[in-house]
Every structure is written in C-alpha cells, then in structure tokens.
Amino acid sequence: MADIAKIIDEIKKGVAEIIGEEQVVELVKRYYEKGENFYVKAGFDPTAPDLHLGHSVVLTKMAFLQKHGAIVQFLIGDFTGQIGDPSGKSATRKKLDKETVAKNAKTYEDQVFKILDPKKTVIMFNSKWCNELGAAGIVELASTFPVARMLERDDFEKRFKAGSSISISEFLYPLLQGYDSVAMKCDIEMGGTDQKFNLLMGRTLQRIYNIGKEQAVIMMPLLEGLDGVNKMSKSLGNYIGVTDNANDMFGKILSISDDLMWRYYELLSDKSVDEIKSLKDDVDSGKAHPKAVKEALALEITARYHGESVANEAKAEFDRVHTQNQIPAELEEFNLKAPVWIVEALVHCKLSSTNSQARRDISANAVSIDQKKISDEQLKLGVGEYILQVGKRKFAKLKVVDGV
Amino acid sequence: MADIAKIIDEIKKGVAEIIGEEQVVELVKRYYEKGENFYVKAGFDPTAPDLHLGHSVVLTKMAFLQKHGAIVQFLIGDFTGQIGDPSGKSATRKKLDKETVAKNAKTYEDQVFKILDPKKTVIMFNSKWCNELGAAGIVELASTFPVARMLERDDFEKRFKAGSSISISEFLYPLLQGYDSVAMKCDIEMGGTDQKFNLLMGRTLQRIYNIGKEQAVIMMPLLEGLDGVNKMSKSLGNYIGVTDNANDMFGKILSISDDLMWRYYELLSDKSVDEIKSLKDDVDSGKAHPKAVKEALALEITARYHGESVANEAKAEFDRVHTQNQIPAELEEFNLKAPVWIVEALVHCKLSSTNSQARRDISANAVSIDQKKISDEQLKLGVGEYILQVGKRKFAKLKVVDGV
Secondary structure, three states: OOOHHHHHHHHHOOOOEEEOHHHHHHHHHHHHHHOOOEEEEEEEOOOOOOOEHHHHHHHHHHHHHHOOOEEEEEEEOOOHHHOOOOOOOOOOOOOOOHHHHHHHHHHHHHHHOOOOOHHHEEEEEOHHHHHHHHHHHHHHHHOOOEHHHHOOOHHHHHHHHHOOOOEHHHHHHHHHHHHHHHHHOOOEEEEEHHHHHHHHHHHHHHHHOOOOOOOEEEEEOOOEOOOOOOEOOOOOOOOOEOOOOHHHHHHHHHOOOHHHHHHHHHHHOOOOHHHHHHHHHHHHOOOOOHHHHHHHHHHHHHHHHHOHHHHHHHHHHHHHHHHHOOOOOOOOEEEEEOOEEHHHHHHHOOOOOOHHHHHHHHHOOOEEEOOEEOOOOOOEEOOEEEEEEEOOOEEEEEEEEOOO | OOOHHHHHHHHHOOOOEEEOHHHHHHHHHHHHHHOOOEEEEEEEOOOOOOOEHHHHHHHHHHHHHHOOOEEEEEEEOOOHHHOOOOOOOOOOOOOOOHHHHHHHHHHHHHHHOOOOOHHHEEEEEOHHHHHHHHHHHHHHHHOOOEHHHHOOOHHHHHHHHHOOOOEHHHHHHHHHHHHHHHHHOOOEEEEEHHHHHHHHHHHHHHHHOOOOOOOEEEEEOOOEOOOOOOEOOOOOOOOOEOOOOHHHHHHHHHOOOHHHHHHHHHHHOOOOHHHHHHHHHHHHOOOOOHHHHHHHHHHHHHHHHHOHHHHHHHHHHHHHHHHOOOOOOOOOEEEEEOOEEHHHHHHHOOOOOOHHHHHHHHHOOOEEEOOEEOOOOOOEEOOEEEEEEEOOOEEEEEEEEOOO
C-alpha cells in the first residue's frame, strides 16, 4: 500500500500554497484505493511556446502528480489568448489563425513531453467551449461576478488607482479562464502564485455553475532567474531556455549561487524531500563540496532535456574550457612598437620578472599567446593585439603598434 | 421648397439636448433636396410593452421626424433585455422565449402605431446581430472601452462609491446598445436624458467600427407625472397609460396644473412652436381661459389614442359628472337620531339658516339627497348615511342613528 502521507509531503515540496489540501489527499487516496484517476489543469498561452525553466516548475510538479493518479489537462488558451492587450484603442485585434495555433501546440508538445508523461496528458484548446458559449453565454458568465471584486485583483487595483487604462475585455479574461475549469471539470488547477486570483475564479465558477466539484488549487512559487533575485524571464535575460543547448544549460546552472542551487533542487529536481535534505547535510558537514552537488543538479536538468550522454558530454566540455583555461574579463593592457621580442614582451607586461625568468618560463612550456603554447624564445611579434599568459593565472593584453 | 430652418425649430421643440445638430440639419436638407430618407433609432425593453405618456415623448418626436424624411427603427432589445439584474448571485437567468417576445412586439405595435406612421417604421430585434457577434465578437466589443470610463456613468459611479454591487454583465449593456447602432447603421438615436451615456456609446462605437457615420443624438426630457414633480412612472402611480380608457385619460390630463399643461403641450402635442406661443399669449392676456386650453390638450391627446369622437364623448361625460355635481372629498359630518325631518336636518347641518329658509330651498328645487333632487318638505330620514346638498356648493354628511 502506498504511503499517502509521504506522497502528499512530496507534492507539497516547494509549493507556495495549496487551497483544498484535503481534496488533494482524497484524490490521491482514491487513486490508490480504487484506481480512479483525477484531472489536473494548467493553462498556457498559445502565442509563446518558448518555455524556460521558470515554466517547468509547474510541469515538474504535474509530472510528479502523474505518477500518483493525475491525468494532466494541458490547456492551450487559444480563445483567451486573444484577450490581454490593455490598450483598447482598436476594435481590430490580431487573431491567431488555426494553423499557427496548431503549429504552436506542436512546439509545446515537443517541449513539455520532455517533462510530462504523454500517455497521461491531454492537450486541450479552450476555443472549443468558449465559442460554444456564444454571445449570450458570455453575458451570462459576466453576470456571475461583480466589478468591485474584479478590481480587487492586485494588478487591476494598481492600474485603476494609477489611472492607467483597463479594457473591459480584460475583466472577461479571469472569467473565461475560470469557465475553462467548468468545461474541463478538473479536480486540481495549477499555476504560479501570480495567478492566484484567476485560479480561485475556477473554483468559484465551478460552484456557481454547479458541476458537482470545486477544484483544489496548487500554486508554485515563481522561480528566480540566474541572478537569484528577479523572477526568471526572457526579457530580463536571466533565464535558462528549455531549448537551450546542453552546453549552455549545464554552464548556466553551474553559474548560480549555492543558495539558489537549493531552490532549484526543490523546484526543478526529481529528488525527494529526504534526498535533498541529505545532500544539504553532506554539504553542511563538509562531506560534499557544493560544486559537486551543483554539478549533479546541472547534470540532472540537462539530462532531462538532452538525455544522459549529451549531458555528460556537456559536463566534460565545461571542465575542459572553463576549469583549465580561464581568461579574466579585464586584462591589464600594454603597448610596444613592432617588432617585439617575446622575452622583452613578457618582462614589459610584468608576466616574468627578468629576461632569464622569461626564458625559463618559455622552456618550461608555461607561456601561451592567444591561448596557444609557444616554445621559441626568439619569437618576434608583429603589429597586432595579443593575449599573453604565463602559468594558469597571469594574463596581459599586448598591443604592438607600427614601429616606424 | 421646405423651410428647413423652421422644421429644425420644430424638431428642437421641447428637446433637452442635441448632439450633432448640424448632422440633423444635413439629413433633413438631403431629404428635401434629394428625397433621401434617414434612419432614426429608439430602443425599447422587450419585457414591458405597457407604455405611458412618458414613453410617448420620444415617439411623438419621431412621428414628427417621419414627416420630414425619417424611417423609424423601432428596436426591441430582446437580447439586451436579458441583462440588467445587478445581483450577480445566479448564473441562471430568466430568458424570454421567442413567443413571449413576439407577443410583446405585437403589443408594442398596437400601442406605438397610434403615434408612429407604420409605413415609415421598421420593427427590429437586437438578438439577431448580438447572437451573430458570438463569444469572440463580445470580447472584441468589450476591448473597445475602458473600465474607468464606464464607471464614469452616473449610476455606476454612485453604486460603485456606495459599495453596492455592479455585475460585469452590466458593463456589457451600454456596449451592446452602442453596437446596435453599428449594426443598424442609424443616423440619429433618440432617448431620454437619463440615457445620455448609452446614446453616446452608439456614436463612439460607430466611429470605432468605422461604418462611415457617427449618429446624432436627440435627447428628450423626462416627462413629469400628474403631480408635476416626479417623473412619470408606473410605480409612483402618477402616470397616464397609453391604454387608459378615454374618460380616465381626459380626466387625468384636466387634473394637471396650468404650469404642467404648457410642459405637456411642448412634449406631447402636435401643435407647433408658434401655435403654443399664441395659446400662451391668449391665456396671459385673458383672451383664453386656462381651463379651455387644458381641455383642448386633453382632447388632442385622448383623440390620438381613442379617435376624435370617443374623445368628444369623454369630454361630455367629464362635464356631466365633474362640472355639474362636484362633491368635495372632505365633508363636515353630523349625527342625528332617527327619524329625522328633512327641514330639521338642513338646519342642523348648517345648510339652511332657519326652518323657513330650508322650506324655501326645498321648494326652489335646490336640495339634493345623495345627488338626487327632492321636493317633499315633509320627508323623514331613517337610519343611514346621507349626503345633503343645497345649491351648488354647500354639502354635508349626515349620519342618522337608531333613536331608541
């Protein structure tokens, strides 16, 4: 028999807030006791199927739920996607044609089935039931909710107080998103904490439309980006794209701080609560090095999107390039007139203390020009720019100008 | 050639506000120059086809416009009629079925064609184009207008500030009413001053939907009811119904104050600006009695709904009942023990100063009991209540009680 309490603990890992936790417990129980599945909805915008790890937080949680009875209803908001432009200046609005929606849906599938189990996932489009509502249905839907309560939504309240325009169609958005839950008859809806108002709307409307259930809501926190401060977003450039190549993905994850690493473990890794706790203990006691733990995370995430062997290659490549041959971003610059004898250059650039020390460095194979080792101590440098390096850590930039 | 300026003056008779007066001038001109008709819209609620003279103000103006080129678009808001309940408590809403709408429309026709020219009137139903809008069309419509500007509408503003609930569907009402003007391509919309916000919405939306015209708006004042203070309304009981019988209609109009009479002349009569001015001058100079002028108004209005001969009968009946034999509402009351001699009764009730005066009054045929003349000066009154009258103005109520 499954340990329901333990599964619930794992479901709650990293979660920001659950509304209706007792319902979630009930759903998982019923799955293990009677084999009944339950339905977990998450909505996605049809216009931007270019996911980053921030989006994957919800998907990762849903993938976990799939192991314990969930059928994921992956909702592409092709109807609601038409709403959202707050300008209200024009009655003509760019609509996505069917082909574009279908193409975007395909891209979504390519991306999300790296995380979700395709056999336990249904792709849905809300244009189906939204169009069926018709004009009268929309009016009826709009009659269920008061203006004042809509204006309590954080962003609406701020914009209203600031005097910036909110078009009336924007009020229809949360209602339609809530109506999706009515039409889909989902048991749980998932989303970010920033979606709380809209997620609760689904619960409210399921009650008003009297469909015999009121969805639970699981809210995931917004993942911080690489900077560890701002939420991960394309526009801030602090993101790791789901389609990033393996080398970039691995390198970016390794670049995060140790603190952020634990956050990513919690929200992105498949490791259990206990496993993460044990890793933490090992780092705290000095039994494990933080960098090794971070590499393990980078490997796990990279392997999820690119497979294990490509992830391992990415790690090897990273070690080769970054650990062995790092050139500092800022180099001291020097100028000399051509032609320049290499020994003279090394002394001038303070990389070797004397001419004889420079000769010894060259014969010890410790001198590189533009990251290539040299062995000829008679070498002459012509006009140009050179990165000179002695040993692992001493660098200089030398500019050789026309001697005439 | 028609005197356009004079027609415009008559159009402006009694009007509260015109927006786009120059357009109205242009439309009338074009009719007289090129024979082109123009379209005048007015919207009516499908649920209450029980009109009173307050409603007829707009219809009377439209009837005048029909004489100068207007085709009236009589709009029955069978779609928008579903909106309006501000409670937002229930998603289920009472819809009018097609038969009821058709029946109500027939009733409207019976009533409004007493005023409007049926050959220059088109009955329209907004469910046609509203349903065609579909869910996406409604969302698009809602995107044209900002929340903050909607909340500027007087009643919304008051309710919002007072914290009373406004359902989001109520925001759709002015938009749909405005969209009617887009679909109907009307040149002028008519309504009461309380409809200003919604009437201007039609103008705005015709511009946004780019149909090549922006409707002018003619607003009529709200007609005061019989009390001369509050607007005419069924719930206040101060109304004259279009279906009132001829006697009631004639009598009610005669009951209004002289001031209100001029207001009714302006807003309900077909008399021209000059004719009304001349009537006023006659009353002011003593050449005409206000009551005669009021009777003329009562005759005109009653004839409009019941025909001239029925109106004349109503006038005759009114004269018979009310002018000849008016019993004051409040009578002094007296008590005597049965049996009572009529002469004694007249003196006791202070209708005759002495017994001999009472005898003279009886023989002069000036005494009535319960509005019936008597001639027997020996008459005895038994137990009961009697209205005693001497001459035209002296009345008393006599209660004769058991004498034992």
